[in-house]
Amino acid sequence: MGLEPGHVTAVPGLSRAAQLTALGNGVVPQQAARALELLGATTLLNASRSDAAP
Template identity: 70%
Template sequence: MGLPAGWVTATPGLTRNAQLTALGNGVIPQQATAALHALLTEPPPALSTALDPAPATTIPCAESSS
């Protein structure tokens, strides 16, 4: 899982259930790294559109007749 040997299993005081829970949660940082890499390398079209700066628009002002 990308962890050094004994990272969880050599931790004193952890039950087998706690070790399995810790190992199950341990994959999250690797998944997050892969997801961010994929998004930053080639973002999906919807995200690319959302990240593009909107063109500047001008809003006409109503002229006052005083």
């Protein structure tokens, strides 16, 4: 998932069910980075279009 080994599993006292819940509710870092790239590209594209409009 792009996380360091033990990111969730090395947490003391965290049950297997809690580990799976934490991972299931998390955002994969690569997905978040790509989403930000796309949002940034869309924002720049929209800004350049509005600057060119009369």
